[in-house]
Amino acid sequence: MLSYKNKFYKPDGILKKLLKIDWFLLFLVLIICIIGFGALYSAGDGNLNPWALNHLYKIIMGFLIVFILSQFKINFIVKFSVIFYLFCVLCLIYVIYFGVGDVKRWIDLKYFFFQPSELTKVSVILLLAKFFTDYPTNSSNLLYNLFAMLLVLFPGFLIINQPDLGTGSMLIILGFSIIFLNGLSLNVIFSMIIVSLISLPIIWQNLLDYQKYRILVFLNPELDTLGKGYQIMQSKIAIGSGGIFGKGYLAGSQSRLDFLPEKHTDFVFTLISEEMGFIGSLLVIILYLLINLILMREFLKEENLTNKILIFGVSFLIFLYVIFNIGMVSGLIPVVGAPLPFISNGGTSLITIFIGIGIIQSIRVSRNV
Amino acid sequence: MKKFNIKKDVERRFLMLSVLKGLSFGVLSWRLFDLQVIENKKYDKLSKDNQFNFSLVVPERGEIYDRKGRVLAANRDAFSLYIKSSENLNIDQILFKLMSITNLNEDDINDFKIRYRDLYKNNVNIFMTDNLSQRDISKIAVRLHEFPEVNFLMTKKRVYPQGAITGHLIGYTGKLTEKDLQKNKNLINFSNLRIGKYGLEKFFDKKLRGEFGRRRQEVNARGKIITSNLYEKPNPGKNLNISIDLNIQSYALSRLQNIKSNKLEYNEPETGSVIVMDVNTGELLCCVSSPNFNPNIFSRGIKSREWKTLINNKKAPLLNRAVSGLYPPGSTIKMAVALAALESGVIGYDSKFFCNGVKEYGDMKFHCWHKYGHGNINLSQAIERSCDVFFYELGLKVGIEKIGSMLKKLGLSANINLELNELRRGLVPSKKWKLEVKGTSWTPGETINASIGQGYMLSNPIELTTMVARIANSEMSIEPTLLSNKKQKFSKLDINKNHLTYIKSAMSNVVNNEFGTAYKSKLKNKNIKMAGKTGTVQVIRISEEEREKGIVKNKDREWNKRDHALFVGYAPLDNPKYSICVIVEHGGSGSTTAAPIARDVISKLLI
Numbered sequence: 001m002l003s004y005k006n007k008f009y010k011p012d013g014i015l016k017k018l019l020k021i022d023w024f025l026l027f028l029v030l031i032i033c034i035i036g037f038g039a040l041y042s043a044g045d046g047n048l049n050p051w052a053l054n055h056l057y058k059i060i061m062g063f064l065i066v067f068i069l070s071q072f073k074i075n076f077i078v079k080f081s082v083i084f085y086l087f088c089v090l091c092l093i094y095v096i097y098f099g100v101g102d103v104k105r106w107i108d109l110k111y112f113f114f115q116p117s118e119l120t121k122v123s124v125i126l127l128l129a130k131f132f133t134d135y136p137t138n139s140s141n142l143l144y145n146l147f148a149m150l151l152v153l154f155p156g157f158l159i160i161n162q163p164d165l166g167t168g169s170m171l172i173i174l175g176f177s178i179i180f181l182n183g184l185s186l187n188v189i190f191s192m193i194i195v196s197l198i199s200l201p202i203i204w205q206n207l208l209d210y211q212k213y214r215i216l217v218f219l220n221p222e223l224d225t226l227g228k229g230y231q232i233m234q235s236k237i238a239i240g241s242g243g244i245f246g247k248g249y250l251a252g253s254q255s256r257l258d259f260l261p262e263k264h265t266d267f268v269f270t271l272i273s274e275e276m277g278f279i280g281s282l283l284v285i286i287l288y289l290l291i292n293l294i295l296m297r298e299f300l301k302e303e304n305l306t307n308k309i310l311i312f313g314v315s316f317l318i319f320l321y322v323i324f325n326i327g328m329v330s331g332l333i334p335v336v337g338a339p340l341p342f343i344s345n346g347g348t349s350l351i352t353i354f355i356g357i358g359i360i361q362s363i364r365v366s367r368n369v
Numbered sequence: 370m371k372k373f374n375i376k377k378d379v380e381r382r383f384l385m386l387s388v389l390k391g392l393s394f395g396v397l398s399w400r401l402f403d404l405q406v407i408e409n410k411k412y413d414k415l416s417k418d419n420q421f422n423f424s425l426v427v428p429e430r431g432e433i434y435d436r437k438g439r440v441l442a443a444n445r446d447a448f449s450l451y452i453k454s455s456e457n458l459n460i461d462q463i464l465f466k467l468m469s470i471t472n473l474n475e476d477d478i479n480d481f482k483i484r485y486r487d488l489y490k491n492n493v494n495i496f497m498t499d500n501l502s503q504r505d506i507s508k509i510a511v512r513l514h515e516f517p518e519v520n521f522l523m524t525k526k527r528v529y530p531q532g533a534i535t536g537h538l539i540g541y542t543g544k545l546t547e548k549d550l551q552k553n554k555n556l557i558n559f560s561n562l563r564i565g566k567y568g569l570e571k572f573f574d575k576k577l578r579g580e581f582g583r584r585r586q587e588v589n590a591r592g593k594i595i596t597s598n599l600y601e602k603p604n605p606g607k608n609l610n611i612s613i614d615l616n617i618q619s620y621a622l623s624r625l626q627n628i629k630s631n632k633l634e635y636n637e638p639e640t641g642s643v644i645v646m647d648v649n650t651g652e653l654l655c656c657v658s659s660p661n662f663n664p665n666i667f668s669r670g671i672k673s674r675e676w677k678t679l680i681n682n683k684k685a686p687l688l689n690r691a692v693s694g695l696y697p698p699g700s701t702i703k704m705a706v707a708l709a710a711l712e713s714g715v716i717g718y719d720s721k722f723f724c725n726g727v728k729e730y731g732d733m734k735f736h737c738w739h740k741y742g743h744g745n746i747n748l749s750q751a752i753e754r755s756c757d758v759f760f761y762e763l764g765l766k767v768g769i770e771k772i773g774s775m776l777k778k779l780g781l782s783a784n785i786n787l788e789l790n791e792l793r794r795g796l797v798p799s800k801k802w803k804l805e806v807k808g809t810s811w812t813p814g815e816t817i818n819a820s821i822g823q824g825y826m827l828s829n830p831i832e833l834t835t836m837v838a839r840i841a842n843s844e845m846s847i848e849p850t851l852l853s854n855k856k857q858k859f860s861k862l863d864i865n866k867n868h869l870t871y872i873k874s875a876m877s878n879v880v881n882n883e884f885g886t887a888y889k890s891k892l893k894n895k896n897i898k899m900a901g902k903t904g905t906v907q908v909i910r911i912s913e914e915e916r917e918k919g920i921v922k923n924k925d926r927e928w929n930k931r932d933h934a935l936f937v938g939y940a941p942l943d944n945p946k947y948s949i950c951v952i953v954e955h956g957g958s959g960s961t962t963a964a965p966i967a968r969d970v971i972s973k974l975l976i
Binding site: 177180183234238239240241243244253254256257258259277278285288289292296299300303305308312316319323326327332 | 405
């Protein structure tokens with residue numbers, strides 16, 4: 001324990017460290033990535049382009065990030081959390097003025113579009129882990145918790161303002177779950193719920209008509225039969241028509257005939273469900289469940305609070321992505337635009353999740369060197 | 370101590386959140402199970418609806434032949450003009466250009482504009498017309514590079530090679546309209562479908578139309594067709610063989626339309642009808658109505674000007690007089706009145722009545738056509754000379770009810786199952802009918818009128834032909850049909866044979882005895898004889914004053930005030946084969962106008 005305190009990085013121990021990596025977890029991740037590759041190959045009508053090959057490159061980059069992060073001591077990584085957080089927040093402010101895309105969500109980095117809102121998720125996990133361990137005051141202290149909430153809400157509202165309700169609310173749910181985990185008093189939670197319930201009608205009354213309409217469409221996409229309602233209906237048709245065994249690989253009529261919207265990103269799960277049936281969709285869910293179980297074991301094994309929070313944060317992030325995505329495409333929750341981890345052909349989101357996996361590996365490797 | 374507590378706390382909270390996670394995964398799995406296993410059928414159908422478009426394939430319409438296999442209705446290859454729509458097409462300019470080089474029908478263009486407005490966003494081929502002449506098609510074909518949006522498609526077009534000769538019988542087809550759909554719920558709504566609108570085309574529409582096939586097209590979300598194949602073959606319509614003999618039909622028509630007498634004032638064809646029926650099978654060999662129309666103008670799309678001329682013509686060429694023309698039958702029903710009298714036993718073969726030219730009943734006078742009367746005559750002579758007074762007396766003796774039931778037995782105002790929707794039933798009045806419809810009771814004067822086929826009584830030519838056929842056949846209640854080889858089963862005609870033989874010999878005398886009203890129209894061939902009965906039907910009442918001044922002769926009256934000329938008959942005498950009915954509207958007397966036509970048509974048939 002004492003020996004590594006001053007040495008965050010030891011270049012001569014690469015092999016030793018690589019052996020300590022949780023290879024089973026990486027194996028599961030690889031399987032999901034391969035499923036994603038296959039799905040994107042199908043989304044391109046049986047072509048490597050435009051998505052499958054691109055996805056392969058990103059996966060390789062992701063695994064490199066995991067290996068690189070595993071070489072760093074976790075404490076060293078946590079040290080940068082404040083800078084990382086500030087960087088993300090600055091980027092979020094930057095996109096307000098210089099963002100590209102119709103909703104000002106991305107920063108054009110010439111070779112790819114960078115989406116700071118995704119990266120903010122990891123930075124919030126790191127920052128909260130640092131905050132709660134650096135200032136371990138009474139966890140039920142209200143002001144203390146309010147400050148933590150502010151750290152979450154500030155970038156959260158910046159993102160919602162883009163507007164990206166999905167990513168923003170996911171960030172806020174993630175941050176609040178960590179605050180809850182750290183021991184926010186139940187009284188505070190209940191009173192917060194009551195306050196927000198009371199204020200809801202007041203907020204609703206002060207909204208403009210088009211804002212109300214947007215929220216109504218958000219809650220019930222079928223109101224918008226040509227836009228989101230159409231997407232969700234087609235998505236449900238694709239999933240439902242898959243049946244138990246699916247229509248067969250490369251034979252999904254809904255995706256092949258372009259009835260599926262964004263079949264390579266947010267709606268990629270639909271394509272898998274259509275072509276591989278209930279068996280295929282259940283397999284994907286079980287794989288995510290397995291990853292969560294591994295991280296759960298990791299959490300319980302861990303003694304250090306910082307690391308506990310980090311492990312929880314990463315596992316909850318993956319969980320939220322899955323729930324948001326599959327819940328959305330199957331019509332359980334409103335259309336929020338969330339990618340499916342390791343499968344959707346996203347850019348920054350994919351890297352974000354790999355950074356999370358990298359942090360887990362760093363914790364493992366750091367544990368008993 | 371404190372740190373330990375925090376750790377414990379965190380782990381408890383972690384387990385709480387883990388339970389939440391587990392539940393969420395459970396909900397997701399259940400949702401997928403619900404969609405993919407429980408509700409699979411519903412979504413599978415929706416997916417197939419997305420994936421496939423079914424378009425109908427029109428079956429080829431059945432053809433119609435006469436009894437000797439001559440084509441009366443057929444399909445000919447034709448080209449249909451389609452225009453491929455797109456969002457930014459200047460359709461008016463294209464139409465203007467097309468109109469400048471071809472004779473596009475204005476109605477077609479208007480219909481097309483409506484279709485185009487509804488469909489242009491779908492980027493599909495929109496039907497324009499199938500009425501282009503060969504000339505127009507080649508004109509467009511040569512300049513096709515100027516019209517990249519224009520496509521030709523092979524279609525079938527209905528043609529009627531005999532044109533107006535069989536116009537009323539065959540009828541025509543027309544575009545499916547909203548009205549048709551409302552009337553017949555079984556019809557599939559398919560633009561460009563033509564259905565029977567008149568005549569046999571209408572009556573046998575379902576049989577002739579056949580069953581639709583289906584073409585299955587895989588379409589993507591933008592409506593683009595990916596694959597297309599025939600999914601269900603269309604079932605072509607059945608052909609129809611009808612009993613008409615085209616030779617007789619065309620001969621009878623031209624004979625009817627070219628009556629020699631009275632041709633100086635009127636150049637229009639005569640109005641009337643000629644029907645010939647096989648007295649053993651009920652098959653109609655000829656069923657002519659004049660004036661007539663050419664059904665081919667409906668196939669090429671009738672122009673509104675042509676339609677107006679047809680509709681506004683006072684002589685109603687669209688009316689099939691042979692089946693829907695209703696006339697007072699006049700003297701042609703005298704056989705039926707005689708049979709009613711004989712059957713009820715009120716007179717014998719030798720009973721006589723005296724005719725002095727007028728029958729007075731109460732303060733009313735009923736005249737015989739013969740101003741000075743026929744003297745003392747018996748039944749046979751009364752038929753032969755068509756004495757009216759004799760039948761006035763007879764009618765009063767028999768009564769209207771017995772006359773009516775005999776008329777119905779012989780087919781007048783009876784349920785005739787002829788294969789034409791245009792058939793209109795005649796009217797045989799009765800006491801009950803008078804009370805129900807007119808609200809007053811029957812008077813003997815009306816019986817007097819009815820016994821010479823005037824008054825309320827109405828019948829169509831088909832009924833009169835059937836009546837004669839039943840008398841000639843003497844065994845069976847013959848029913849008319851337009852189908853050949855229908856193999857009908859008839860019920861027995863329940864009338865005393867001796868009475869029928871007596872009546873038939875009287876009918877023979879009408880034509881073959883020198884006092885007979887149709888003696889001038891006896892067949893020129895001495896071996897074959899025809900029997901019959903003339904009828905001259907008044908269409909206006911002649912008052913006593915006019916009668917005293919002397920009746921104005923037919924040809925001096927206005928056309929529509931002249932008498933109808935009727936003749937019914939059968940031939941040959943000994944072994945009857947055909948019954949015939951000739952009606953010439955406002956044609957004068959039955960013996961001078963109608964009987965010669967019957968004679969010529971029968972000669973054509975038998976000699």
